[in-house]
Amino acid sequence: MSANPLEVAKVTMRFGGLKALSDFNLTMRPGELVGLIGPNGAGKTTAFNAITGVYTPSEGDVVVSGERVNGLKPHDICVKGIARTFQNIRLFKQLTALDNVRIACHAGATSGFFDSVFLTARHRQQEAHILQRAEEYLAVMGLTHRRNEISRNLPYGEQRRLEIARALATGPKVLCLDEPAAGMNAAEKIELLALIRSIRDRFGIAILVIEHDMRVVMGVSERMLVLDHGVTIAQGKPEEIRRNPKVIEAYLGDAYLEEKHITVPVESAP
């Protein structure tokens, strides 16, 4: 039994005849920042869904802190210490920023329905504790001033940050971010990267980032995994990935060529 917060061993996801993910292996050590990249439809989000319990893996094991979790419901896996954000933001739109985070603090709440209705001491302690924690996470993500705003009305970047605050509030050992920088401009992306690093340093949790933007993920992660058509084609340090011919072919290829077209169109023309 390992003490690693997350071990994914030989996970395969099949949908009918389609193998969306095959033989996926991933070990997250405490405090590690890992990037998961790949072209569209490579199986990145499928991998996330298999880890967080949205799907039950067809084969293989997901082990959280030495405990096998495949087949458990997402809420159980969340309580065990895996939190996530969504590619297309999924906030509780009509609720305030504070309530969004407070809901996530619910994981592991011990007070029950009767405590709430009869306002028992346990209920009051719990609520005070939840409020205090929620305020902390809002402060960490720089959202204190938005505390009482309906989350739907927040600017896009702040919605992304609120989603991270909400995921953090579940008290995870591993935080899974699904394209956190999607739709952001360059300045916002840089800011977000710094934020992701500071979260890791502050909370000492492992972070797994899916990202489309190569520069973002190369800049932030210590280790990377590259998926293509559900197969892990490479893993290693960002520099190694950058030089890996398979990766260039599968994923960087397009981007590189595009870049070349822009920067040196004359050179490449005969």
Add this chain to the structure above:
Amino acid sequence: MSSARAVFRSILPFLIGAPILAALQPVMPPDYTLILVAVGVNVVLAVSLNVVNGFTGQFSLGHAGFMAVGAYTAAKITLALSGVQFGFLPVGLSNQLVFAIALVAAMATAAIAGILVGMPSLRLRGDYLAIVTLGFGEIIRSIIENMKFLGQATGLSGLPARTNLVWVGMSAIATVVMARRLAVSTQGRALFAIREDEVAAEAMGVDTTGYKVRAFVISAAYAGLAGALISHAIFLATPRMFTFIRSIEVVVMVVLGGLGSITGSVVSAIVLTISLELLREFQAYRMVVYAILLIALMLTRPQGIFGTRELWDLPFFRRLIRDRAVAAAGPAGASPVQVRDDSSGPKGVA
């Protein structure tokens, strides 16, 4: 806050309500009493259904079925114990005690029915859930209609007159207090999360199925209470009192008031019940009036009269609460935007 104070605060609404209701009861003419009973019962029904349809966002159409379970349970108990007197108590008090037992039993059996119906059906969503709950409501009714033990289609008559303003008023208060305290608790927020986004709620550690069933059971228990109250006000429990039309009436109240708004449910339960009494001569047009009301509302204000807001969210009350919070916390401590959370704000200092 000392624990004695906490207990006091937790039962305060009842301490205020009881003497007022007790004072009102003897002076109220019988026809008005019956109308007020109907109002109170509808408040219990609408607010409790709001916990499922409004808070949790699950569309249930089976409320009348749970009313029936409660009504028949209580009726059976009061009928069986009608001659029984607890020796150590005077007759009146003994009868009230029996009724209290009957009400609790009504809530318990309705809650059990809620579990039985909720467990299989709450895997479904939206329209499917509505259809299934409607079906279950009708199943409960037709089971009753075919049981000799429960008087079949003629039902149980000659129930003792036990429902009075105090019982109904206290039940209405209990329902509103339950809903309100639920709404500002971590359990209530879990329900809201399910309404807003089930996938995200699940990912944030909310046991969505568990909470849906819980909301459903709580709601069913209060529907059972309402059924017990109304049957002991008209001395009768028949299957015809609990058709799906009754469920729809309650849904109309909830939707009209605003899904998720306790104030909305209370207001529309009061207004609709009283206006129906005033329109008694035009009884035949009742459902037409309902339909027209709903169509007009959906066209002009689809979120209902109150939306998801409460009385205490309205500008006037917000100002009131803020002033109180500022006065309590001192000018430096209170932030002006901190009003929405009236439960946690003044609570700390109360």
